[in-house]
Amino acid sequence: MDVPSYKVTVARDLEDxxxxxxxxxxxxxxxxxxxxxxxxFEQLRQLGHRMKGVGNSxxxxxxxxxxxxxxxxxxxxxxxxxxxxxxEYADYLAKVEIVYE
Amino acid sequence: xxVLIIDDDPDLRSLLGHYIKQRWQDAAIDEWxxxxxxxxxxxxxxxxxxxxxLDYMLGRGDGLEWLAKxxxxxxxxxxxxxxGAGNESIAVRAMKAGAxxxxxxxxxxxxxxxxxxxxxxxxxxxxxxxxxxxxxxEAHSLGAKVRIPGIKVLRLIGEGGMARxxxxxxxxxxxxxxxxxxxxEVLKNKTALQRFMEEYALVERIQSRHVARIYDHGQSEExxxxxxxxxxxxxxxKRLAGQALDPAEAMRVFRQLMFALGDIHEKGILHRDxxxxxxxxxxxxxxAILDFGIAKHxxxxxxxxxxxxxxxxxxxxxxxVQGRALDLRTDIYSAGVLLYQMLTGQHLFEGETAVEVAxxxxxxxxxxxxxxxxxxxxxxxxxxxxxxEARFRNADEVIGFLARKLEQGSAPADRTxxxx
Numbered sequence: 001m002d003v004p005s006y007k008v009t010v011a012r013d014l015e016d017x018x019x020x021x022x023x024x025x026x027x028x029x030x031x032x033x034x035x036x037x038x039x040x041f042e043q044l045r046q047l048g049h050r051m052k053g054v055g056n057s058x059x060x061x062x063x064x065x066x067x068x069x070x071x072x073x074x075x076x077x078x079x080x081x082x083x084x085x086x087x088e089y090a091d092y093l094a095k096v097e098i099v100y101e
Numbered sequence: 102x103x104v105l106i107i108d109d110d111p112d113l114r115s116l117l118g119h120y121i122k123q124r125w126q127d128a129a130i131d132e133w134x135x136x137x138x139x140x141x142x143x144x145x146x147x148x149x150x151x152x153x154x155l156d157y158m159l160g161r162g163d164g165l166e167w168l169a170k171x172x173x174x175x176x177x178x179x180x181x182x183x184x185g186a187g188n189e190s191i192a193v194r195a196m197k198a199g200a201x202x203x204x205x206x207x208x209x210x211x212x213x214x215x216x217x218x219x220x221x222x223x224x225x226x227x228x229x230x231x232x233x234x235x236x237x238x239e240a241h242s243l244g245a246k247v248r249i250p251g252i253k254v255l256r257l258i259g260e261g262g263m264a265r266x267x268x269x270x271x272x273x274x275x276x277x278x279x280x281x282x283x284x285x286e287v288l289k290n291k292t293a294l295q296r297f298m299e300e301y302a303l304v305e306r307i308q309s310r311h312v313a314r315i316y317d318h319g320q321s322e323e324x325x326x327x328x329x330x331x332x333x334x335x336x337x338x339k340r341l342a343g344q345a346l347d348p349a350e351a352m353r354v355f356r357q358l359m360f361a362l363g364d365i366h367e368k369g370i371l372h373r374d375x376x377x378x379x380x381x382x383x384x385x386x387x388x389a390i391l392d393f394g395i396a397k398h399x400x401x402x403x404x405x406x407x408x409x410x411x412x413x414x415x416x417x418x419x420x421x422v423q424g425r426a427l428d429l430r431t432d433i434y435s436a437g438v439l440l441y442q443m444l445t446g447q448h449l450f451e452g453e454t455a456v457e458v459a460x461x462x463x464x465x466x467x468x469x470x471x472x473x474x475x476x477x478x479x480x481x482x483x484x485x486x487x488x489x490e491a492r493f494r495n496a497d498e499v500i501g502f503l504a505r506k507l508e509q510g511s512a513p514a515d516r517t518x519x520x521x
Contacts, residue, residue, distance in 0.1 A: 020115070021112050024111065024112055049158060050109070050110050052185055052207065053113065054113050054116075056207050057206065058112070064207060
């Protein structure tokens with residue numbers, strides 16, 4: 001089975017900001033899991049919205065894509081879909097490879 | 102330069118601050134976290150900032166409400182409003198509430214941020230500005246000067262060779278509209294002005310949901326304008342973003358384009374300038390054709406002089422390149438060029454110059470589609486026939502072909518069928 005590869009190219013001058021950015025994404029993932037367990041769809045919507053806004057800005061388009069899906073899933077209360085997206089986010093954060101140029 | 106950033110996302114605040122300090126090394130950036138603090142109070146020295154960057158969704162507050170409160174203060178600086186919502190009516194509400202500019206977060210780049218801040222603060226921070234910036238500022242101020250009854254012109258959102266395009270809305274609601282204002286230099290050209298004003302007359306005759314609606318038009322000594330529908334879904338250029346569409350999506354768009362052409366051709370109107378920038382999407386995904394600036398009624402006197410070529414070389418039919426009299430089939434060819442681009446993500450023909458590209462339409466056979474898209478080869482061949490006598494005659498023929506050959510069940514096109 002193919003292992004998805006996630007490669008992100010980030011401007012060199014943002015290198016100093018990326019450790020905090022990634023650390024915040026991991027905290028965000030934990031919060032997403034807790035919110036899903038509590039079926040807190042408003043919290044999930046807000047987190048998805050935030051991911052959508054910040055991902056592209058740093059060059060992490062997939063974070064924005066997942067954020068939009070999480071925001072939409074929270075609006076419709078699609079628990080199974082949200083679970084799948086959050087798992088995908090965890091997989092992404094574990095595997096993402098950052099290249100600075 | 103002092104900038105205040107109000108956003109609930111610490112990463113975004115850091116990033117914006119980083120970009121600003123890169124451009125203005127001595128800039129002072131203050132961050133305000135709305136999750137921890139309410140709207141700045143009367144004792145907060147708002148007037149000490151040259152610019153305020155304010156987010157729409159503040160986590161536990163509404164940026165529009167904060168904007169309205171802050172703008173009541175006489176010392177409020179210029180405000181750049183950020184929105185992560187895809188809905189343009191938020192931008193309209195923000196501009197009506199006093200925002201001086203807005204940016205969508207998803208599209209916010211370093212350049213856009215800095216350009217916006219530069220424009221907002223240039224009057225204070227620099228005595229001289231570049232010619233380019235001066236032109237943009239003039240364009241912004243033109244929008245504010247034009248008076249259209251019942252319409253508020255809000256912000257410059259695009260510029261073309263003929264006209265500038267502004268976001269606008271009616272005074273009574275927040276639905277976004279577009280106002281297209283003819284460039285002053287073009288206003289002096291009687292033929293260009295006539296074309297611009299005829300666009301309204303042509304579109305008014307069509308009355309199709311596949312054509313951009315024009316609500317109003319007008320002309321004074323200084324300005325000529327059209328008030329048009331705003332498209333939340335952007336144009337095909339944006340949707341393509343240099344990539345191919347999924348074939349099913351490409352065919353869905355192409356089919357709608359054929360319905361659009363059917364509607365305009367039925368009224369005897371040729372578009373003559375189909376290209377990705379002129380195909381717009383509404384929020385529900387429906388497509389509408391825009392920009393009838395060089396369209397003409399098939400029986401009307403053509404303002405195109407003999408041998409004069411109007412259109413965009415990448416999408417021109419062979420007969421258009423030759424400056425010959427045109428009929429419906431010119432738009433059918435251009436639609437074929439668009440379909441090729443949607444399916445492959447590539448231009449049909451490449452060239453160093455516009456002339457080189459145009460000549461390919463006359464002399465070069467279209468490249469074959471890749472193996473996995475062969476089901477569409479026959480369709481494309483018949484759309485892109487250089488001899489228009491061998492091309493589909495009209496959109497109805499194309500739609501009929503789609504129904505017979507491509508849309509019966511999920512079977513691919515009959516590869517053995519003779520088309521002509």
